[in-house]
Amino acid sequence: DSGVTQTPKHLITATGQRVTLRCSPRSGDLSVYWYQQSLDQGLQFLIQYYNGEERAKGNILERFSAQQFPDLHSELNLSSLELGDSALYFCASSVDSRGSNYGYTFGSGTRLTVV
Amino acid sequence: AQSVTQLGSHVSVSEGALVLLRCNYSSSVPPYLFWYVQYPNQGLQLLLKYTTGATLVKGINGFEAEFKKSETSFHLTKPSAHMSDAAEYFCAVKGAGGGADGLTFGKGTHLIIQP
Numbered sequence: 001d002s003g004v005t006q007t008p009k010h011l012i013t014a015t016g017q018r019v020t021l022r023c024s025p026r027s028g029d030l031s032v033y034w035y036q037q038s039l040d041q042g043l044q045f046l047i048q049y050y051n052g053e054e055r056a057k058g059n060i061l062e063r064f065s066a067q068q069f070p071d072l073h074s075e076l077n078l079s080s081l082e083l084g085d086s087a088l089y090f091c092a093s094s095v096d097s098r099g100s101n102y103g104y105t106f107g108s109g110t111r112l113t114v115v
Numbered sequence: 116a117q118s119v120t121q122l123g124s125h126v127s128v129s130e131g132a133l134v135l136l137r138c139n140y141s142s143s144v145p146p147y148l149f150w151y152v153q154y155p156n157q158g159l160q161l162l163l164k165y166t167t168g169a170t171l172v173k174g175i176n177g178f179e180a181e182f183k184k185s186e187t188s189f190h191l192t193k194p195s196a197h198m199s200d201a202a203e204y205f206c207a208v209k210g211a212g213g214g215a216d217g218l219t220f221g222k223g224t225h226l227i228i229q230p
Binding site for chain 1: 160164217221
């Protein structure tokens, strides 16, 4: 157990629908990062939150959004889902906004299947 | 912007043989470099990281990597492969110039261990 908790582990939904993925960071970590892993794109950084505020954006689609709550858990919202959104979505956490000195701790991911 | 190239999407070695997984990076600032391992249906686990200081970094499970600035490389090695090393390995880079952004990952190398 890495200490980063992601729910649900699996999600199957239809095109056009909206889903919410949840992440609880490791105790003491203030930064949360979201990544998408797919066969064709590999691991892509989506977005980062630090202590409740958006810190950096990567290759995140406009149909996707995220937030980090006061208790530091984060949610990734995916809307108007397309078949191509099927992927493994990872959350990672780190102590500070840079994360570099401590590394990033990854959760076990949410596998999203859009049918 | 940073980028990572992992040479060889698949590497096959015999049990007991040397493991060498290649990673080259590009970064406009001194990089922080990471190797992660992903076992089937699991999240990413940090093997080792280079931030500053000694260029030869030792990680978990007998792995080590050497940062060579002149070659912009951070190859991962293990003297003697074990069957349990079979997994997907990812090299990642983050610029150390401050700012907050996620890791940039390579495409991954699937390590196959032959008995």
